[in-house]
Amino acid sequence: MLQVFVIREYRDGVVAGLAKRGIKDAATLVDRAVELDQLRKQAQQKADEIRARSNTEAKRIGELIKSGQSEEAAKLRVAIAADKESLKTIEGDLASYEEQLRQHLYKIPNVPAEKVPAGAGADENVTVHSHGKAPQLGPDAVPHWELIKKYDIIDFDLGVKITGAGFPVYKGKGAKLQRALISFFLDEAEKAGYREMMPPIMVNEASGYGTGQLPDKEGQMYHVTLDNLYLIPTAEVPITNLYRDVILREEELPVKNVGYTPCFRREAGSWGAHVRGLNRLHQFDKVEIVQIRKAEDSYTALDEMCAYVQGLLEKLELPYRKLLLCGGDMGFNSAMTYDMEVFAAAQQRWLEVSSVSNFETYQANRLKLRYKNKEGKTELLHTLNGSALALPRIVAAILENNQSGKGIRIPSVLVPYAGFDRIS
RNA sequence: GGAGAGAUGCCAGAGCGGUCGAAUGGGACGGUCUCGAAAACCGUUGUACGGGCAACUGUACCGAGGGUUCGAAUCCCUCUCUCUCCGCCA
Numbered sequence: 001m002l003q004v005f006v007i008r009e010y011r012d013g014v015v016a017g018l019a020k021r022g023i024k025d026a027a028t029l030v031d032r033a034v035e036l037d038q039l040r041k042q043a044q045q046k047a048d049e050i051r052a053r054s055n056t057e058a059k060r061i062g063e064l065i066k067s068g069q070s071e072e073a074a075k076l077r078v079a080i081a082a083d084k085e086s087l088k089t090i091e092g093d094l095a096s097y098e099e100q101l102r103q104h105l106y107k108i109p110n111v112p113a114e115k116v117p118a119g120a121g122a123d124e125n126v127t128v129h130s131h132g133k134a135p136q137l138g139p140d141a142v143p144h145w146e147l148i149k150k151y152d153i154i155d156f157d158l159g160v161k162i163t164g165a166g167f168p169v170y171k172g173k174g175a176k177l178q179r180a181l182i183s184f185f186l187d188e189a190e191k192a193g194y195r196e197m198m199p200p201i202m203v204n205e206a207s208g209y210g211t212g213q214l215p216d217k218e219g220q221m222y223h224v225t226l227d228n229l230y231l232i233p234t235a236e237v238p239i240t241n242l243y244r245d246v247i248l249r250e251e252e253l254p255v256k257n258v259g260y261t262p263c264f265r266r267e268a269g270s271w272g273a274h275v276r277g278l279n280r281l282h283q284f285d286k287v288e289i290v291q292i293r294k295a296e297d298s299y300t301a302l303d304e305m306c307a308y309v310q311g312l313l314e315k316l317e318l319p320y321r322k323l324l325l326c327g328g329d330m331g332f333n334s335a336m337t338y339d340m341e342v343f344a345a346a347q348q349r350w351l352e353v354s355s356v357s358n359f360e361t362y363q364a365n366r367l368k369l370r371y372k373n374k375e376g377k378t379e380l381l382h383t384l385n386g387s388a389l390a391l392p393r394i395v396a397a398i399l400e401n402n403q404s405g406k407g408i409r410i411p412s413v414l415v416p417y418a419g420f421d422r423i424s
Numbered sequence: 425g426g427a428g429a430g431a432u433g434c435c436a437g438a439g440c441g442g443u444c445g446a447a448u449g450g451g452a453c454g455g456u457c458u459c460g461a462a463a464a465c466c467g468u469u470g471u472a473c474g475g476g477c478a479a480c481u482g483u484a485c486c487g488a489g490g491g492u493u494c495g496a497a498u499c500c501c502u503c504u505c506u507c508u509c510c511g512c513c514a
Contacts, residue, residue: 045474048483055483058495062442065494077494084494247471368471378471 001105001212001366003380004037017111020118020327033104040097047094050087054080106215110362112327113299113336119326125339126326131310132319134343135401143346144396145277147403148174151423154278154395166267166282173423177398177410178285180417181391182260185287185312189388192308194258194289199238201261202229207241210367212333222264231264235288236385240363243292247378248371254301255292258388260285278392279351285391291384292369295361298382299336302358305386306338309354312389315413318342318397321350335360342393346400351393356386399423 007014007030018026057080064073117126148154153174159167170178186196208214208230213221222231232238239259248255263286289308293301306322313320325337334357341350361380364370370378402409407424415421 041474044483048474051484052482054494058493059442061494066442073494080494 001102002033002108002111002362003365004033004101004105007033007108008037014111018109020112020116021109021330022118022120022328023109029104029108033101033108036097036101036104040094040101043090043094043097047087047090050083050090054083054087057083109332110330110335110359112330112334113358113360115324116330116336117324117326118328120328121326122329124326125323125329127321128324128338129310130319130321131314132317132343134319134345137345137400138404140405141346141400141403143277144344144399147399147408148277151408153177153423156277164282166280168278168281173418173420176418176420177395177414177423178391180414180419181394182285182287183417184414185388186258186260188312188315189258189287189289189308192256194256197239197242197257197259199235199242199259199261201232201238201264203232203238203241204229207237207244210241210244211237211363212366213237216332219268220266222266232261233265234263234286234387235259235261236290239288239290240367240383240385243369244367246367246369248292248369248381250371250373253292253294253371253381254297255290257290258287259290260287262286263390278396281392287388289386289388293382293384294371295379295382298358298360298384301382301384302336302338302356305356305384305388306340309340309356309386309388313340313342313353316394316398316411318394318401320353331355331357333357333359333362335362340389342397344393344397344400346403347396351397353393353397354387354389357384359383359385 002014011030011034015026015030018029023029057076061073061076064070064076117124119125142150145156151173153171155169155171156165158169159165162169190196202224205214205228208221213230213233217233221233223229224231238261239257242257243255262283264283265281267280267282289305291301291305310320310322320340320342323339323341325334325339330337337355337357339352340354340356341352343349344351360382363383364380367383369381369383371381373379398411399408402411407422410418410421410423412421
């Protein structure tokens with residue numbers, strides 16, 4: 001969430017930024033936050049004042065009792081009673097304002113960075129880079145959902161039988177290809193200086209709030225109600241939450257972590273025409289990179305992360321384009337996001353395989369993730385993350401783009417991991 | 425799942441219902457000494473929200489949330505977590 005002081009001090013900039021997301025009542029939203037903070041502050045001051053008074057009075061009563069002046073003490077006790085009453089109401093107000101302010105701040109998305117273009121939706125994203133050419137497929141080329149049946153490598157029907165739609169079963173070379181991709185991605189990340197983390201794939205409520213999945217995306221996560229745990233929608237959640245309530249030392253920065261996890265998404269209401277096969281799943285595998293940076297170098301890190309992800313796609317020989325998302329298409333928490341999309345040649349569609357974002361202090365503020373700078377002051381850090389990469393759509397593109405009469409060619413970087421160079 | 429013990433500052437660990445934001449030890453940092461280092465000695469060492477140009481200052485925080493009390497780290501209740509023993513078990 002945004003810091004109140006930022007909203008207060010840079011009110012107009014915040015309003016203008018939010019407008020880039022297409023939020024119409026940005027000014028009202030922002031002014032309400034300032035107003036609630038003002039009310040909160042007033043209540044706080046009043047409460048502090050009364051508390052200060054009762055603290056000294058209470059001390060005096062102690063002294064009076066000690067020196068045997070119990071009558072004086074009794075008088076004082078009576079005199080304090082009124083303060084106690086008013087303190088109770090003020091504390092009630094204070095708690096209510098704090099809660100209202102928090103709830104209100106949860107509703108305000110991050111302010112887009114300077115470079116982010118205004119725009120209402122995906123149509124206004126800007127293609128900033130593209131690489132590779134779509135392969136010329138033969139006349140008998142088919143989309144991946146046909147290929148997986150033909151070669152019997154991924155089975156949706158079996159998944160339906162044991163779990164439900166959107167939970168595929170990977171079989172034989174299909175399963176090995178998954179493992180190969182995961183290992184390849186983790187090894188590459190390690191070479192690029194990321195430390196591998198293997199976190200739990202269920203998290204508690206506090207973690208959900210920490211990275212912003214709660215309260216607004218409640219319905220998108222699988223919720224194990226018996227134990228009040230959530231299945232993670234991405235490794236970003238556990239790996240970023242490792243740093244919740246943490247004050248890092250300067251020499252511990254930058255933090256660069258990578259993690260492989262399965263990801264679980266309910267995708268409530270998002271099933272439609274273009275989500276056949278591997279395009280959208282309830283459970284899928286993803287390798288995620290997470291960085292924690294000082295404010296001054298977080299955008300360098302963002303570029304670095306994009307370059308890293310692009311390198312992966314190039315090694316996998318997949319044609320891709322890089323989009324700078326416009327305000328209206330960016331995630332709630334993000335200040336700037338680049339999406340990488342690969343071209344799936346049989347579907348003739350671009351598939352999003354990675355989203356790399358800088359959240360600036362938006363997540364860190366909720367997480368209370370800070371570091372002590374040279375002057376000994378604690379300062380919020382910037383968090384960033386990116387998929388590197390999400391597997392299903394990568395698999396879809398590999399299958400579709402590399403098909404021929406002789407089967408499916410495996411990209412050469414994966415061959416040592418997979419143990420085969422062709423699915424046929 | 426059953427029984428018991430516990431949760432205090434960066435770590436270890438003390439704490440009578442009032443003078444405790446908290447003894448003591450360790451660590452870290454600064455200083456004295458030294459050519460330098462070690463040792464020794466001295467000092468510093470939390471977070472949040474306010475007020476103040478500043479020095480400084482008010483309030484809250486001893487797992488979390490309630491309660492008792494003029495006053496709670498200390499008493500009571502609920503929850504969470506950790507440890508030990510037993511049971512079960514990949």
